[in-house]
Each structure stands twice: as C-alpha cells, then as structure tokens.
Amino acid sequence: MSSWTNNPILTIEHLTMRFGGLVAIGDLSFNVGRGDITALIGPNGAGKTTVFNCVTGFYKPTEGRIVMHRANKEEYLLERMPDFKISAKAKVARTFQNIRLFGGMTLLENLMVAQHNPLMVASGFTIGGVLGLSSFHKAEKEAVDRARFWLDRIGLLERADAPAADLPYGDQRRLEIARAMCSGPELLCLDEPAAGLNPKESSELNALLQYIRAEQGTSILLIEHDMSVVMEISDHVVVLDYGEKISDGTPDEVKNDPKVIAAYLGVPDEEVDQVEQEVGL
Amino acid sequence: MSAQSESRFVSAVKDSVAGGLIALALFSLMLGMKAEVASGMGGQLGIEYRWGAVAIAVAIVFFGRLLLNLFVWKSDKPVTGIMSGMMPKASSFSGLGKFAMPVFLVLAVVLPFLLMSYYGASGSRRYLDLAILVTTYVMLGWGLNIVVGLAGLLDLGYVAFYAVGAYSYALLAHYFGLSFWICLPLAGILAALWGIMLGFPVLRLRGDYLAIVTLAFGEIIRVVLLNWYDFTGGPDGISGIPRPSFFGLEFERGDDGFAAFFGLDYSSIHRIIFLYYLILAMALVTNFVTMRLRKLPVGRAWEALREDEIACRSLGINTTNTKLTAFALGAMFGGFAGSFFATRQGFISPESFTFMESAVILAIVVLGGLGSQIGVVIAAVVMIGGFELIREFAEYRMLVFGLLMVGIMVWKPRGLISTRTPSISLSGKAKGISADLVQEGHG
Structure with a gap:
C-alpha cells in the first residue's frame, strides 16, 4: 500500500470549482501522502493552480472537502477557513507562480515577516514589545537565528541585508521557498518552483526540496512542468486534464499510462490515432 | 554645423510661434475679456478688455517655449541634465537622517529661548505661534505616515480624526467640565x-x-458637526475651551498661577512656551512609538502589507486586523493632535476641519517621502512655516503650492527622502533601500 492511501496529510474529496459556467475543476479527489513529495502535473489550463488556490484558501471551492491532517492529530477543513488561518493554524504554506516577495524589504525582513504570528504573541500583541520586554528580545533573536539558518541553507547569507527585489530570478525563487518554510509549515505547496531556472539552479532546487522533506519532515505538494524535476524527486504524481484527474500513482506508473502520454507527455504524430483508440477517444 | 544649428533655431521659433498662437486664442478669452458690472452704467453688465495682460501672457508662453526649445528639448546638452546632476543623490540623503535628527531635535528644544533672546517676550510670540502650528502639522504628518507611508492605505479623510479629537475635548470640557489632561487620552481613544x-x-x-x-468620511464628520446645532453648536462652534494647566498650575496672574509659583514675573508668553513644549513632546512621542513599532512584528507586517497583500495572507497574517491597527493608531495620534488644537485655540468650529486640511497633511507626507520621518519634518517646515512667513502674498499661496508639487514630481517623484531604512539588520550596517524597489501600496 502506498503512503498516500495509508497516511495522508491532505485529502481532497470531490473538489469542484466553477467560475460562472466554466468548470475549472470537476469532481477531483486525491490524497497527498505524509512525508511525500507529490507532484501535480497537467497541460496549461488543466486547473492545477486552481487546486492550489482552493487548498490555500484563496478560492472557496464550489463543492467538495479538503482535509488537512496535522501531525498532532488535529484535522482542519480547509474549504471553510479564511486564507490566513490556513497558514497560521493548519500549517499549509505556499509560494506563487509569479514570485511574490516583499521587494522593498531586505531578505532578513522577508523571513521575519513569515514568522509574524509567533513573534506577535511573543511581543504581547505589540504592547510588551513597545515596553521592551526581554521575553520579546529572546523570541526575536530566535526568529533571526531561524532566518539566518534558512538564508545559509539557500546560500544567500551574505545578502541578508540587501533588498529582495535586487536578487536574480533563481535566488528569488529559493528565497520564496525559504520564506514559506520560516512560517513552520507541515505541508508546503510550491507553484512551479523550477519555472525559469537553468539546469544548475534546477538541480540545486531538487536538493533543497529533498532536504526539506528529509530533514524538516515537511510534506511537499508541487505543480511542475519540468518533467526532469517531477520524475527525479517526486514519490507520487497526480495528472490533471481539463479539471479532471486522469492518472494517479508513482512516477513510473504515470509515465507509462497511455492517457497521460496522449494528454500531456505527447506521442509522435503517426501514433496519435493508435493511442486514441487504446484510450477510447 | 552652423546649418544644423540654424535649422534647429528655425524649428524652435516655429514651435514657439505655434505655442504663442494657441496661447493667444486661449488667453484672449480667458484673460482678455472680463465681465464686469460697470458702475457708470447703472449696474449694467459690461466687458472690460485687458489686451495688455494677454500680450504679457502670450509673450511668456512664446519666449518660455523658445528658451525651453533651445536649451532643453532640442539641445545636445539639456540644461536640466546639468541641473539634475547637481541635485543631491538619494544615497547622500540616507546619511542625512543620522545627523539631521539630533540637529533638528536640539534646535526644536532650544527654539523658544533663541526666539526670546532675539526678539524679546512680545516680539517672539508670533514666531512661537508659528512653531506650534508647524509642530502640530509635523505630528499630524507623522500620524498619517503610519497609515499612508507604512501600511500603504491612502486616507484622504485624516482630518476627520483630528476633528474627533478636537470636539471630544471641547464637548467633554463643555458638558462635564473635564480638564485637558483627562481628555487628552480620551480624545485619542475616541479617535x-x-x-x-x-x-x-x-x-x-x-x-x-x-x-x-x-x-467621504471626512466630509460626513464635518457636516454632522455643522448641522447638529444643539450638541456641537453648529457653525458657531464651541468657545471658552479651558486651557491646559502645568501640573495643576494655571497660566494666569495671581498668587496660585504658574509665574507666582516659580517666582517669575507674569507674562502671557509662558503659556505659549508651555504649549510649544507640549506639542513638541506629543510629536516626539508619536515619532518614538512609530519608530518602535517599525521594529516590531506589527510594523513589519504593515510594510509587508504595503509591498504585497496576497503574500501576507499566504504567510498567515490577518490583513484586516493589521490594517485596522494601522488605521486606529494613525487616528489616535490625529485625535491627540486635535485635542491639542482645541486647547490651544480655545475655540473650534467645523471650518477648521475641511478637506483642505486633509490635503495639506497628505501633501506633507507625500512631499516629505512616504514612510520617512525626517522628510515629514522638512516638508511641514517648508509648507506650513514657509507659507506663513510669506503671508503678505497669501493670494499666491496656491500658486506656490502647485509649483512646489510640480517641482517635486519632476525631480523627486517619490518625495524628498525616499530611501527606506531596513527595520532590522544582520550585519549591523544595512544600507537604505532605493525608492525604486519600494512599493507605494494599493490600499
């Protein structure tokens, strides 16, 4: 039995999202295994980012249920929670397809903002902080240490005091992942983390994701177009097409699924008719 | 070469003639004819022709355009290029904050004594009044800076909170006889x-x-104050607002007054100096709290909100609450300033809280540089102090105001001091962040 059926961290059941008459996602169900790297793939417009937006609360799904099973046995129905609570309480963090850093703030500040909620409590909801209580200074120091750790991990420690908008594209991608990790998530959702990266950066990213999964114990759900990334690092692949799941399994199973080949990976022109017959189109 | 420069001269003249003709067409109606009730004709409406004024206006347009054409637009080395090279660079300003703050502070503290020794007790009153006015606007600017500069929420009705503060004190004193020191926190809380x-x-x-x-909110408050005659006195306002006391000592002649207690000769200037120090202290508290909050999670969340609201939500920040704290804090400082305004004037009416006030405060924040504390001080001194000093030319106030705005927009579109200082630093020597990278916020 696979981990995603035995011990899921996230279960998506009958998720449907309609925008007016357009069905972006139709009756989608899949699980994300705890401690897995799960890849969500599919052609452009298949509804991958819509799934992400439903999971992280930026859209309210029309129908369906999204359950987050936290390590401490708490369960959260994500479709009923406002977006900021999904990050704060259910511990689901995300990055964006078009990078959303705080460009005018330094790298360190970006990572400090990610630790807003624990720091807010430590600062006595600002009152203790204004009075300069020592408990806040201690919490702030810990937050800086955590930020320093992640900056070191992504190799940007020397640029800690530089504005985030000054970073090259690949570094911005990694900083966004580090920022999401600073919020202490149990599930990290990455929207096309390898988009626009060169091969070297792409392999660095793979190492970072492996590290996050192995050492931090954070499960990862990612959308990706880059097949080398998907096949190399993911344990579980879910394939979407036109808002519906067409395949679900290990990378090898998916790679050899004729439906996937027809819809996404592509076949030589002369084989299209044959494949379509096999699939039943 | 000469042929080229000649053709440039010809085309410049052609362009200027075209500009002059357009100006002639416009100004001959706008300036050239003035409808007037002619006194000699028994109240009949007549037209007065002013061709001289038209000629001057057209000449200004023609020669202005000619000069611009020759030396800026079509010149190889535009004069503005040379001038902007002489303008101070943004980076040189970042060090300014370090030195300017203490200098301004010391100057502000010793100002009353400087004025007293220079102009004498009665002569310095005018300047002290002006200093109080400027400091009030500095405080208002700093208060609004939290909302507009840090959180990036465009607030055009800030004067409403100023009015709430002023009327809170005036009404509480009027109906319940409460003193200034009790009302000051109440006014802030109400705002x-x-x-x-x-x-x-x-x-x-x-x-x-x-x-x-x-x-709209700013206008609603003003209109309610104007029309609720039974409660607020409507356009008549509220007069006889009590003056603040110095730890229970009133500033008045007599044995239990301030002057007698300290063995000084009574002088009305004591109260003015006291008011000056009062508003200075209040403004400094505003500044201190703001600077402190910037280094706390809530302040960082404000700035993050200005940068990218969606990213904030994805990191678990409750954006509604964060915006509300910024709004409430800004309003509170506006309320403090308002109750000070009421006690200084002794009389308030809705006329003091028009949209124009909001616009001036916002202009101070924007011209000074969004989020910059020292920029607000400079802008307030220039805009309020500068205009009061040229009172004789009050008619041209708006003209100068507009010119100043245009000048700032051309040379420093992000305000005088636009670099952002990081709120925390790992190496301890973080540089200021250039304004090009900092977002203004979208509400």
Whole structure:
C-alpha cells in the first residue's frame, strides 16, 4: 500500500470549482501522502493552480472537502477557513507562480515577516514589545537565528541585508521557498518552483526540496512542468486534464499510462490515432 | 554645423510661434475679456478688455517655449541634465537622517529661548505661534505616515480624526467640565474607536475606492458637526475651551498661577512656551512609538502589507486586523493632535476641519517621502512655516503650492527622502533601500 492511501496529510474529496459556467475543476479527489513529495502535473489550463488556490484558501471551492491532517492529530477543513488561518493554524504554506516577495524589504525582513504570528504573541500583541520586554528580545533573536539558518541553507547569507527585489530570478525563487518554510509549515505547496531556472539552479532546487522533506519532515505538494524535476524527486504524481484527474500513482506508473502520454507527455504524430483508440477517444 | 544649428533655431521659433498662437486664442478669452458690472452704467453688465495682460501672457508662453526649445528639448546638452546632476543623490540623503535628527531635535528644544533672546517676550510670540502650528502639522504628518507611508492605505479623510479629537475635548470640557489632561487620552481613544468603526467596513476596499470612502468620511464628520446645532453648536462652534494647566498650575496672574509659583514675573508668553513644549513632546512621542513599532512584528507586517497583500495572507497574517491597527493608531495620534488644537485655540468650529486640511497633511507626507520621518519634518517646515512667513502674498499661496508639487514630481517623484531604512539588520550596517524597489501600496 502506498503512503498516500495509508497516511495522508491532505485529502481532497470531490473538489469542484466553477467560475460562472466554466468548470475549472470537476469532481477531483486525491490524497497527498505524509512525508511525500507529490507532484501535480497537467497541460496549461488543466486547473492545477486552481487546486492550489482552493487548498490555500484563496478560492472557496464550489463543492467538495479538503482535509488537512496535522501531525498532532488535529484535522482542519480547509474549504471553510479564511486564507490566513490556513497558514497560521493548519500549517499549509505556499509560494506563487509569479514570485511574490516583499521587494522593498531586505531578505532578513522577508523571513521575519513569515514568522509574524509567533513573534506577535511573543511581543504581547505589540504592547510588551513597545515596553521592551526581554521575553520579546529572546523570541526575536530566535526568529533571526531561524532566518539566518534558512538564508545559509539557500546560500544567500551574505545578502541578508540587501533588498529582495535586487536578487536574480533563481535566488528569488529559493528565497520564496525559504520564506514559506520560516512560517513552520507541515505541508508546503510550491507553484512551479523550477519555472525559469537553468539546469544548475534546477538541480540545486531538487536538493533543497529533498532536504526539506528529509530533514524538516515537511510534506511537499508541487505543480511542475519540468518533467526532469517531477520524475527525479517526486514519490507520487497526480495528472490533471481539463479539471479532471486522469492518472494517479508513482512516477513510473504515470509515465507509462497511455492517457497521460496522449494528454500531456505527447506521442509522435503517426501514433496519435493508435493511442486514441487504446484510450477510447 | 552652423546649418544644423540654424535649422534647429528655425524649428524652435516655429514651435514657439505655434505655442504663442494657441496661447493667444486661449488667453484672449480667458484673460482678455472680463465681465464686469460697470458702475457708470447703472449696474449694467459690461466687458472690460485687458489686451495688455494677454500680450504679457502670450509673450511668456512664446519666449518660455523658445528658451525651453533651445536649451532643453532640442539641445545636445539639456540644461536640466546639468541641473539634475547637481541635485543631491538619494544615497547622500540616507546619511542625512543620522545627523539631521539630533540637529533638528536640539534646535526644536532650544527654539523658544533663541526666539526670546532675539526678539524679546512680545516680539517672539508670533514666531512661537508659528512653531506650534508647524509642530502640530509635523505630528499630524507623522500620524498619517503610519497609515499612508507604512501600511500603504491612502486616507484622504485624516482630518476627520483630528476633528474627533478636537470636539471630544471641547464637548467633554463643555458638558462635564473635564480638564485637558483627562481628555487628552480620551480624545485619542475616541479617535481610535472612530478609526476602527470606519475601518471595519471600509478596509476591504482597495486603492481608489478606499480613498473615496475615507474622503467621504471626512466630509460626513464635518457636516454632522455643522448641522447638529444643539450638541456641537453648529457653525458657531464651541468657545471658552479651558486651557491646559502645568501640573495643576494655571497660566494666569495671581498668587496660585504658574509665574507666582516659580517666582517669575507674569507674562502671557509662558503659556505659549508651555504649549510649544507640549506639542513638541506629543510629536516626539508619536515619532518614538512609530519608530518602535517599525521594529516590531506589527510594523513589519504593515510594510509587508504595503509591498504585497496576497503574500501576507499566504504567510498567515490577518490583513484586516493589521490594517485596522494601522488605521486606529494613525487616528489616535490625529485625535491627540486635535485635542491639542482645541486647547490651544480655545475655540473650534467645523471650518477648521475641511478637506483642505486633509490635503495639506497628505501633501506633507507625500512631499516629505512616504514612510520617512525626517522628510515629514522638512516638508511641514517648508509648507506650513514657509507659507506663513510669506503671508503678505497669501493670494499666491496656491500658486506656490502647485509649483512646489510640480517641482517635486519632476525631480523627486517619490518625495524628498525616499530611501527606506531596513527595520532590522544582520550585519549591523544595512544600507537604505532605493525608492525604486519600494512599493507605494494599493490600499
């Protein structure tokens, strides 16, 4: 039995999202295994980012249920929670397809903002902080240490005091992942983390994701177009097409699924008719 | 070469002639004819022709355009290029904050004594009054800076909170006889409450919509104050607002007054100096709290909100509450300043709280540089102090105001001091962040 059926961290059941008459996602169900790297793939417009937006609360799904099973046995129905609570309480963090850093703030500040909620409590909801209580200074120091750790991990420690908008594209991608990790998530959702990266950066990213999964114990759900990334690092692949799941399994199973080949990976022109017959189109 | 420069001269002249002709067509109606009730003709409407004024206006346009053409637009080395090279660079300003702050502070503290020794007790009163006015605007600017500069919420109705503060004190003193020192915190709390009440429904709006609703709120407060005659006195205002005391000592002649207690000769200037130090202390508290909050999670969340609201939500920040705290805090400082205004004037009416006030405060913040504390001080001194000093030319006030705005927009579109200082640093020597990278916020 696979981990995603035995011990899921996230279960998506009958998720449907309609925008007016357009069905972006139709009756989608899949699980994300705890401690897995799960890849969500599919052609452009298949509804991958819509799934992400439903999971992280930026859209309210029309129908369906999204359950987050936290390590401490708490369960959260994500479709009923406002977006900021999904990050704060259910511990689901995300990055964006078009990078959303705080460009005018330094790298360190970006990572400090990610630790807003624990720091807010430590600062006595600002009152203790204004009075300069020592408990806040201690919490702030810990937050800086955590930020320093992640900056070191992504190799940007020397640029800690530089504005985030000054970073090259690949570094911005990694900083966004580090920022999401600073919020202490149990599930990290990455929207096309390898988009626009060169091969070297792409392999660095793979190492970072492996590290996050192995050492931090954070499960990862990612959308990706880059097949080398998907096949190399993911344990579980879910394939979407036109808002519906067409395949679900290990990378090898998916790679050899004729439906996937027809819809996404592509076949030589002369084989299209044959494949379509096999699939039943 | 000479042929080229000649053709350049010809084309410049052609362009200027065209500009002059357009100016002639426009100004001959706008300036050249003036409808007037002619006194000699028994109240009949007549037209007065002013061709001289038209000629001057057209000449200004023609020669102005000619000069611009020759030396800026079509020149190989535009004069403006040379001039902008002489303008101070943004980076040289970042060090300014370090030195300017203490210098300004010391100057502000010793100002009354400087004025007293120079102009004498009676002569310095005018300047002290002006200093109080400027400091009030500095405080208002700093208060609004929290909302506009840090949180990036465009608030066009800030004067409403100023009015709430002023009327809170005036009404509490009028109906319950409470003293200034009790009313000062109450006025701040009431203004903050109004800020929260306005904020709850409004802060889901963004950008232009937020600006319009806050603008409307400012007007609503003023119109209510104007029409609720039984309670607020309407356009008559409230007079006889009690003056503040110095730890229970009133500033008046007699044995239990301030002067007698300290063995000084009674002088009306004592109260003015006291008021000056009072507003200076209040403004400094505003500054201190703001600077402190910037280094706390809430302040960082404000700035993050200005940079990218969606990213904030993805990191678990409750954006509604964060915006509300910014709004309420800004409103609170506006309320403090308002109750000071009431006690200084001794009389308030809705006329003091028009949209123009909001616009001036916002202009101070924007011209000074969004989020910059020292920029607000400079802008307030220039705009309020500068205009009061040229009172004789009050007619041209708006003209100068407009010119100043245009000048700032051309040379420093992000305000005088636009670099952002990081709120925390790992190496301890973080540089200021260039304004090009910092977002203004979209409400």
